[in-house]
Amino acid sequence: MRDLTTLVDAPRVEETGSTFAENAALKAVAISESFPELVLADDSGLAVDALNGEPGVYSARFAGEDATDAQNRSKLIGLLKTLSAGEFPGRFRCEMVLASKGEIQSSFSGTVEGIVVPFERGDQGFGYDSMFIPAGYSETFAELPSEIKNRLSHRARALAQVVAFLQNAENSK
Numbered sequence: 001m002r003d004l005t006t007l008v009d010a011p012r013v014e015e016t017g018s019t020f021a022e023n024a025a026l027k028a029v030a031i032s033e034s035f036p037e038l039v040l041a042d043d044s045g046l047a048v049d050a051l052n053g054e055p056g057v058y059s060a061r062f063a064g065e066d067a068t069d070a071q072n073r074s075k076l077i078g079l080l081k082t083l084s085a086g087e088f089p090g091r092f093r094c095e096m097v098l099a100s101k102g103e104i105q106s107s108f109s110g111t112v113e114g115i116v117v118p119f120e121r122g123d124q125g126f127g128y129d130s131m132f133i134p135a136g137y138s139e140t141f142a143e144l145p146s147e148i149k150n151r152l153s154h155r156a157r158a159l160a161q162v163v164a165f166l167q168n169a170e171n172s173k
Contacts, residue, residue: 010034020045020057020095021107028099038105040162044094044154046128048076048116050083059127069127073120076131080118090116092132094154096162106165110157125149 013030017023020043027041045059055062055076063071080088094110113135120130122142129141134152141149150156 015043015057017043017057020093021097021109023057024095024097025099025104025107028097029102029104032099033102037100039099040096041099042094042096042155042158044092046076046090046092046116046132048080048088048090050085050088051079054079073128073131076116076128077118077120080116086118087133088116088118090114090132092128092154094158096158098162098165108158108161108165110154110159110161112152112154112157 011030011034013027015023015026017026023043024041027043028039031041032039043057045056047053047056055072059072061067061072063075067075091111091113096108096110098105098108114137115133115135116128116131117133117140118131120142121140122130122144124144124146125142129149130143132141133139134141134144137144141153144152
């Protein structure tokens with residue numbers, strides 16, 4: 001298994017899709033056209049119900065194209081504080097797409113439901129982890145031990161589907 005950074009001349013793929021699935025597909029297809037093996041790409045982010053799903057596909061660039069995680073959280077906190085609630089239903093979403101030779105082989109989804117709070121708690125993780133409390137827990141992702149967060153995460157859920165798909169494909173041979 002190789003990571004995109006090891007591919008010389010890998011195309012830079014713009015995330016122009018309006019959904020996580022579209023962005024993951026754009027990346028997987030484009031990279032698989034110039035790479036002879038299976039390619040797995042993802043797009044992930046946070047969706048807050050009270051903000052009509054924002055930051056959504058703009059999660060990594062919510063406060064601007066070159067924004068830091070801290071700037072993105074600050075913008076989200078500012079928006080949430082203008083609303084009357086103290087907690088906001090939301091979810092982390094991950095869409096993964098497996099492609100080969102420019103063709104999509106399959107797609108996978110992972111979601112973790114929870115509450116988004118308009119402040120930060122905890123110093124682990126990245127992105128919006130310090131503002132997200134997964135359902136069934138009282139700690140943010142940034143406060144939970146990494147083994148719990150990684151087991152619950154939207155990416156882990158999508159990746160479990162990828163593994164099952166590949167194992168099934170291997171067993172079918």
